[in-house]
Amino acid sequence: MSACPRGASRSLCKTRFHLEYLHLQILSVISAEQLRRMFERRMNFDLRRLLSGAEPLMHSLLTRIEWDLAMSTSSLHCLKVEPMLRKSIADALVPTSKIKDILYVILVAEERVITLVRPKKHSIHPSDLHVLINTIHAPSIMNSSAAASWLPVCLPKYNGSAFVNAYVMFLRRDAEMQPSQKDGDVESSPQAGPTTSSSVQSNVPKPSREICLMCVSGSADFEAVRSWCDTASQRLTNDGLLLALSDAMDRRETEYTVADLGIPGLRHFVYKSRPNVQVTMPLFEDPYDDLKERRRLITLYQRLYDAIHAKSGQGSTLKLQYIRTERESVMGWITQFFELYIALSPRLPKSAAINAANAVARWVQKEDKRLFLRDAPVF
Amino acid sequence: MSKQLQFKLVLLGESAVGKSSLVLRFVKDQFDDYRESTIGAAFLTQTVTLDDQTTVKFEIWDTAGQERYKSLAPMYYRNANCAVVVYDITQAASLEKARSWIRELQRQADPSIVIALCGNKADLAARRQVSEEEAKKYAEEEGLMWAETSAKSGEGVHEIFTAIAKKLPTTTSPSARGGARTGAAARTGVDLNKQAANAPGQNEPCNC
Known part of the structure; x- marks a missing residue:
């Protein structure tokens, strides 16, 4: 919900807001600096070539922006979690002083933030976070069999001319959860015409039940980041925190009505x-x-x-x-x-x-x- | 006495030649007809058992093939013990790309790196644009391992990784290499502002 000047039409503002976010997502892939240079060199540069393979990020962003009120209110959306659990998780994710240039350590579940550990001098801009969350939920990352991904990403509000690296590890994936999406079967709703109802429902963004550890680093030393993340995720497992979180999610304590x-x-x-x-x-x-x-x-x-x-x-x-x-x-x-x-x-x-x-x-x-x-x- | 060796492997090659599919077949013995492009790089591990009580654990970096990620490749191959350079037998241009990766590896990577050239999509032989002879001859000239594979059918996939495992040194301790890598990798670390200069695609001329 970009602030809309009085008199301007709602749809115009909405389009503008969508375009601004799309721009941020594009910058996350190629950086403002590169984009500027490209267009300096050639005004009619065809950006599609440079963005090839990143199209799913643009599509998912546009779907997300339609539904995600955290995006439209420029806010973070946190997962509802018991305060002690949140604190213990955060404590387990504070980087040791040995590891350099860590910018953010973020634990995300159900596309919401559980905790975000950061250096004193940097907070995170909500739109940078939304671009990151959108990126890590790209099918090629979330549905991948990989243990982890390492993504060069530009966080436009943090620094539009630089790339940082995000190490992304799914500690639990959607597929590993017990099937529970099926409880509201279409057939069970008596009055609704099954075809229309199901066609409408199929577009509703599905809540994803993953747990993802993300470490954003200014350093290109992925081995250091990887070994730190492995240790941190081990700590979450060994201290029972991952299980406690996972159980809370399964019992639907992370949401409310x-x-x-x-x-x-x-x-x-x-x-x-x-x-x-x-x-x-x-x-x-x-x-x-x-x-x-x-x-x-x-x-x-x-x-x-x-x-x-x-x-x-x-x-x-x-x-x-x-x-x-x-x-x-x-x-x-x-x-x-x-x-x-x-x-x-x-x-x-x-x-x-x-x-x-x-x-x-x-x-x-x-x-x-x-x-x-x-x-x-x-x- | 059994021993476990650990090696770093990097996959390189043009986009859509099937790098991720090859790894998925190797690691999970699965195949997806449709895959989204890899973003950045994906990390996977798989262990191969050799005949003589030796197991080799591969730490695999599956890199994205898009042009904009090209300048990041040194990060992955610099400390790699082996590289699998993949082309698509139905796309002659992808072999050219593979050749350029191999030239780069020969110039920039550790001289002891084991390089395998891999012609994927062998199940699509009817649409073949790269002959076995041509690729094999090139591989021999350059002293590379070579094989054709099909991630879809599984043909040749396990074999090429096992062949690499056998070719890797069993005597020099890989952990020593592991120790050395930290220093090398630390040198690649750059501060955030400087890293902008290393941004993907930066050194690429505009080919539009």
């Missing part, structure tokens, strides 16, 4: 912690488990986002925007500490929406250690 909040009429929400630059949200459940419904909700969230961002200067303390449609009412609320987007039953009065928003904010703040990555170690 609006029912966990017990707020009448609440159907979905997105909460962005502004100081942490992180979002959290429950699963998309009925009716938003349907692709069309979900797309509609996301579009509504985007309208709210535009409204509360275009109007508010950064210093303002409270902005609200409320929209009611036939199907739901939605409200966006921005304060100094958070942005909140909620979707409710359209039958509720506006005052109930405000109460619900307050209740969501209270719940998130109470759960914040589970939902957000805070105090991750720096080195």
Whole structure:
């Protein structure tokens, strides 16, 4: 949800936002510096040649951007994990002083961040992280039989003229999980026409259940990075942390539903912690488990986002925007500490929406250690 | 007495000649009809048992064949004990590319590196553009091992890796080489800004 100037059309802003992200993904493959040089030499340079083999990255990015609210809110999305487990994992991933030039050590599961260990002087820009996450989930990496991959990658927001290297290791792959995607069989939904429903459902981004350790290094010494990552992953295994995480994922403790909040009429929400630059949200459940419904909700969230961002200067303390449609009412609320987007039953009065928003904010703040990555170690 | 030797192997060659498929066949005995291009490089290991109680563990770097990754190749072959340079028997141009990789290895890699030239996609012999004679003659001239393989059918795959394993020195301790590599690799480490100069494709002229 790029901030959209008032008056500009929504679809134009959306296209612009998509193009900006696509540009970042292209830069991750060939760097801004190289791109500049190419076009300096030849204005009509055909970029496709240089990008050959990287097309799947562009395609997956465009799908991702449609659905990933962390991308559109320029935030990190963390996996819900018990704070002690998150801390123990982070401690196991702090690089020893012997290994040089490590930029980030990131553990990702279900395409969300569990922890991110970084040097004191560098934080990570959310869009760099999203480009990395998109890259490591490319089929040629995620579905590969390789023990690990070593990828030269340019993180445009970190340094658009340099390449760093990402060592990527899947500690658990999607296929190794028990089959559980099948529980909502198409046949079991009585009213839905099976063909339309299945054709719609097949496009819904599937949650991937992998666990991936990624070490981004400024050094080209992959043997050093590899041996450190091997040690770190051994430590995660030996200390039982990998198993604890894997079990939590299998028991679905890493996700939550609006029912966990017990707020009448609440159907979905997105909460962005502004100081942490992180979002959290429950699963998309009925009716938003349907692709069309979900797309509609996301579009509504985007309208709210535009409204509360275009109007508010950064210093303002409270902005609200409320929209009611036939199907739901939605409200966006921005304060100094958070942005909140909620979707409710359209039958509720506006005052109930405000109460619900307050209740969501209270719940998130109470759960914040589970939902957000805070105090991750720096080195 | 049994002993285990460990060697580093790098796969090089033009994109889409079947490097990753060859490794997948060797490591997992599998084949996928459709594979996405490798991004960067993939690391795999596989152990080969030789007749005489000796096992050889290969640490394999399967590199991406795209032009933009070309300048990164030295990182992988610099410390390699052996290289498998792959071409596609149905694409004459891919043999040319293989020759240029071999020239580069002969100039830049460790002089003791064992190089195997591998003509993949032997199952597509009907569309052959590179004759066995031509490739074999070239390999003999250059003192390379040579074989045709089919990652799809499995033909020749295990054989070429086993042949390499047999050709690698069993006397010189590979762990000594392993010790040496750290220093060599450390030299390749560059600071982030300097690394931009090593960016993939940087030395490549624009061929458009």
